[in-house]
Amino acid sequence: MRPGFLASALVTDGPVDADLFLKQRSASARYEVTEVPLSALPEWRLTDRLAHTSGRFFSVEGLAVRTNFGPVPAWHQPIIVQPDIGILGILVKRFHGVPHFLMQVKMEPGNSSLVQYAATVQATQSNYQRVHGGRPTPYLEHFLRPSRGRVLVDRLLSEHASWYLHKRNRNMIVEIPPDVDVPRLDDFAWLTLGQLRAQLAAGHVNMNARTVLACISYAGNGPDPEDDFHAAVVASHRRSRSDADLADAMTWLIDQKELYTLDVHRTALSGLDGWIADDEGIRHRDGGYFRVVGLKITATSREVTSWTQPMLEPVPGNLVAFLCRRRGGVLEFLVQALVQPGLTDRLELAASIQLAPGYYRTPSDLPPLVEYLSAPVSQVRHSSVQSEDGGRFLRADTRHVVIELRPGQEVDVPPTHRWMTLGLLDRLVSAGYYVNVEARSLMACLL
């Protein structure tokens, strides 16, 4: 994104009251979700894998994993395979010089909070090619050739790599010139970045919008004068952005990729050690990790009014946290190189702590640094509960936390971890598959 684009982005009032709009749209639609047996999904078949009869959308398959990273050297798990590339796109337009983002109020069956702000367009290929015969995706033409707008952000980024195999989406921000009229449909609202910031803090922005918002490089902007931490965040976005800083970080990342192995094999669901796959769903015999269940959804505000689909429900309690510190006045964040089975290139940068209680059998399985999660409230700079993609994941809520170390407080940094400024993280997000979606979601919360 070009420098200065976000000048005056902190304006907090827009043409609409963002809270009220969300409430009104929520009231205008009905929405019911019921768990059903997998055999009650008329278009899905459970064989060696769980798949749609059309062969499209996605499938759930088995995965055999081997790695020398972490406490468990080999395991089996189900994983979602969805090879097509979805578009997550936000349309932006200046009103009186202030950029406004066109956000859609969207209900997604898996979300714990009823409705949320989503990107302007959030479409899988099956989706926008209208495989399920629904309505066309509004505003999609602004993201496709030949009618594509001015591209500010366009990159392929990874999705949840514990649950998806090699999944990536196209994250786009496209600008419409001020003099071009874009009709606003009922479920859509133009919000300023200041309004989005408040909605993010309240957990009202969905996962797909957060990953797009994480691509905004916040360097061109004035800080909130009443918030010392926000000023430090803005300043951190301006630091360590040089090619030399990037090359140095890349070399460190390649060192990690050289150290750690990852070998994955797609296999039949029926052959997975420890997992049961039958009409009640796909789940681990110990109740850990996650389960895949059938759902029947009835809604009046989505493309079609009633449908069934499988969804993945993780064991609750997931958390993602940044530890940060000020060093020479510069705010730095602790990131780690983390191997995840579904990543395209073995490992990506993750937040300081990425906690998934469903995965730990014994306390020795816990990741390093968890003791910092009990920091006093005075050190907590951000705490919110954010939902994962409610189109695939059921009740998948992740607590997002940012903790600032006290001056002089030292951390025993594990060799997999490294301090980075937000400016360096911005450049790594830009470069492609280098920052995982959990960390990007947390970066969006720092906007």
Added chain:
Amino acid sequence: MRPGFLASALVTDGPVDADLFLKQRSASARYEVTEVPLSALPEWRLTDRLAHTSGRFFSVEGLAVRTNFGPVPAWHQPIIVQPDIGILGILVKRFHGVPHFLMQVKMEPGNSSLVQYAATVQATQSNYQRVHGGRPTPYLEHFLRPSRGRVLVDRLLSEHASWYLHKRNRNMIVEIPPDVDVPRLDDFAWLTLGQLRAQLAAGHVNMNARTVLACISYAGNGPDPEDDFHAAVVASHRRSRSDADLADAMTWLIDQKELYTLDVHRTALSGLDGWIADDEGIRHRDGGYFRVVGLKITATSREVTSWTQPMLEPVPGNLVAFLCRRRGGVLEFLVQALVQPGLTDRLELAASIQLAPGYYRTPSDLPPLVEYLSAPVSQVRHSSVQSEDGGRFLRADTRHVVIELRPGQEVDVPPTHRWMTLGLLDRLVSAGYYVNVEARSLMACLL
């Protein structure tokens, strides 16, 4: 690589005569390669896959491929799986201000030409961790922490994705300060870039060295005054290097990734349609594509003096070609987005024409633009035969061709193809998995 690094790199005389040195070292070692049954490889087992008893080095497995790219929508094939990341590293040092590259004379059992110049270090992880109990890899310490030299180039790049699954190597160029003494071992020589250029033209530089040399951004350098095409090559390296040019090319590449699908499954060798795997090797019943055979190698100039291993031998006749044109005085190269089954991210940029005769059953299988290969000699700017990695591939020779279009000669550019300057290609090579190894090898020949 920093600008100006290669000033005076065209110096063609170095401390050694590069041709003579190659000849002498070649004479000092003996080398025999015999084809043997797979059962005669004592440490390899053919079961569902062909693997080393230690579980290391590499294995040959089955792959089921589906794609909507090209004339064949689905096929089975064997593929080499080698998940570790090798180091391909060249040491560079200035003598009297002129950069010299430390090249190793190496015999590799698969090469058609007896000996070649290789990178200073060319080591798989198994290799440098000395799994086979051989000698330590000389100069390796300059590429590893904590004794690593000054890093000029460091990037993970893809290898042959028709033959390898998700293989990548670490391409490094590391500089040693002029005042640090690096002892030169017998098989090594310090060559200037001008000397390397002559060796490249003669087909005396091996694949692994070519992919490292392709990372050199040649922009800081004066052209050869006697060679108009070389002047145009140097000028082309200086064009379209901006962030906006890169972003525009990325958007085009993502458009291609969105259009084309690739879904791969690792399977048992025994279940591959059309393929036979027995003691005589792994081959297609029609004799096409490639075969995997057992070899016994005896040498006095490698880490160990005698060993057996499988190798992949392609059907001969492979060719890679750039079409180029001058547009407004700027030399541009036609590249294509090409899906290959083993690529980490579905597709990468390839040369204008990438021809593998072993793959074509009927003339309609031939790729577009092959008719340009019959251009008259007056349009041929480069033609050489280069070998692929002789450690894995047997008699795998690829003709490298660069053809310049006549002024005004028009090409009907397929939608998968696009014109790019070398400057833009340099930036895409730097960015990671965007330019395939076949195209990078051809770029190295343009140095």
